[in-house]
């Protein structure tokens with residue numbers, strides 16, 4: 001039967017079988033995502049590019065069903081995460097960036113109207129069928145930050161450089177402050 005992540009079926013078919021999909025896939029299985037990571041890492045000197053970046057594993061679980069009380073509206077929910085190699089836009093060094101998604105989607109065809117359900121977002125299907133891998137890939141890409149940066153300031157080289165700059169900037173102000181005090185004293189007299 002193959003990996004259901006790669007199966008192309010209607011949303012109703014995934015939903016009616018209550019399909020559960022365990023995901024454990026290298027990012028090389030996700031073409032567009034891999035291209036984005038590769039383009040990002042291309043900013044690095046060749047010797048700094050993490051050699052195993054294609055082997056980052058996308059892990060998680062998806063569950064299909066019909067939304068409760070919603071008649072036959074198919075839904076896909078789950079939790080998926082991956083640690084991607086990326087370039088910090090602040091210090092331009094490689095780092096591992098965690099991307100996580102927790103989709104709760106109503107799978108609808110374009111123009112198909114539906115009452116709103118709490119906590120669900122509408123996912124418009126461009127075709128009658130879908131491939132779960134494609135949806136996961138699109139969600140991961142949408143979850144990527146516009147500019148990737150070290151979460152932890154202590155890991156970021158730009159941060160330690162910034163501290164040095166701040167000290168240098170403060171010095172002339174300190175001198176100015178001393179002068180101002182001097183002026184105040186003078187005018188007191």
Ligand SMILES: [Zn+2]
Nearest residue numbers: 088091150156
């Ligand atoms: Zn950084």
